[in-house]
Amino acid sequence: MLDIGFIRDNVELVKEGMKNKGENDISAVDKAVEKDEEWRGLVTEIDQLRAESNTKAKQIGQLMGEGKKEEAQALIKETGESKGKIKELEKAVSEVRNELNELLYRIPNVPDASVPVGHSEEDNEVFSTWGEPDENEKLKPHWEIAEQNNWIDFERGVKVTGAGFPFYVGRMATLQRALINFFINEAISAGYTELQSPYFVNEDSARGTGQIPDKEDMMYEIQRDEFFLIPTAEVPVTNFHRDEILEEDDLPVLYTAYTPCWRREAGSYGKEVRGLNRLHQFDKVELVKIVHPEQSDKELESLREYAESLLQKLDLPYRTLLMCTGDMGFTQTKKYDLEVWSAGQKRWLEVSSCSNFGSFQARRMQLRFRNEKGKTEMLHTLNGSGLALPRIVAAILEKYQTEEGKVQVPKVLEPYMGEGFI
């Protein structure tokens, strides 16, 4: 969430950002400013009353100690009325604060000035492209190649769990494991610390990274134990330092983690989501950066460059999009999407999303550092996929396929699964 002090000083900027992100109802901004004023008024009032009653309580204590029971008794009578008033105010303060927080949770992060204003994916800017998309009509989509080789068992996945939960069989399972290792090892070389995280998170964590409120429908939920299955490793990994104050010298903090990801993807079926294009469970190696506020712009660029380097090493053509305001999501200030070329489907598939969240997540998580003046300050968080597996697998199968229906092992994966064919 945004700092209410920032909103107070930048009402128009926040409203404009909200509009540009496609939010029609921007009334939350004015309401929040009003609530904040109301809240501060109440706090001032209650603080005064408490100060008075604290003074009296101390006097009573003193009188009791001196044995002046009657004087004490008289004072006790006096305190009776302010006591009720304080109770009332306490209730009012917490109610108003809750209302204010609800409003704040509904106000999206302000897009960075460098982000193009737009309404939909049509307005995203192609930031760069790498490699030559192969338009060869003979190239088959990955599901055909997989079927020929008995590599992916969608039907048994349906039987055992449901649609969107495939089995990977034999060398396909090995390929996935190889990719995970390749991605993790690359990240470690780039300075990230590997983390193995829980696959379930509690409500506070989901709130910290912004899945709650409003986006809980994307997550699977274990109601009995009040857990959510992680939709991305971003959630547990970014929350790793929740409610902590880091030392400036320790920045930037870089983590990488491989986890499965679970997403309900409610209502999305059809040819767009055929094969590995969209699943309810998939594997991903995630990158998380916790950085000094002044460094986050720079860190976003290096995050994007790093993610791009993985596609280059796999020799998969891709393009990088700078997402427009309307297509970038609630919590981000700026976001790049990396899309790999699907040579069999003749379309671009999103395989990484690199985002800067500014202090938006950090504020929700109370994730701070101590600056050179010794004051605490909110950190900035970023994350990006490095990379998401299924679509990479799809792109590999389609690009590295041979006419006989075999698939060549990409050069960089040879150390992990041998030379030749998968």
Added chain:
RNA sequence: GGAGAGAUGCCAGAGUGGUCGAAUGGGCUCGCCUGGAAAGCGAGUGUACCGUGAAAGCGGUACCGAGGGUUCGAAUCCCUCUCUCUCCGCCA
């Protein structure tokens, strides 16, 4: 899953109704001492919010696992929850 114990500041640990934001020790920071270091000595060392101020600061409030209650007054008493530890059971 059953039985018991516990949760206090960066750490260890005291405090069982009043002057406690909290003893003491350690750590850390600064200063003195030293050729330098160690030891020693002295001072300081939480977070958040409200108000005020250009700022340093100053005034106030809250916080001793979380939430609620009793009381003029709660770290201290009561209730609920969470977590940790020990023993038993189960188990990769």
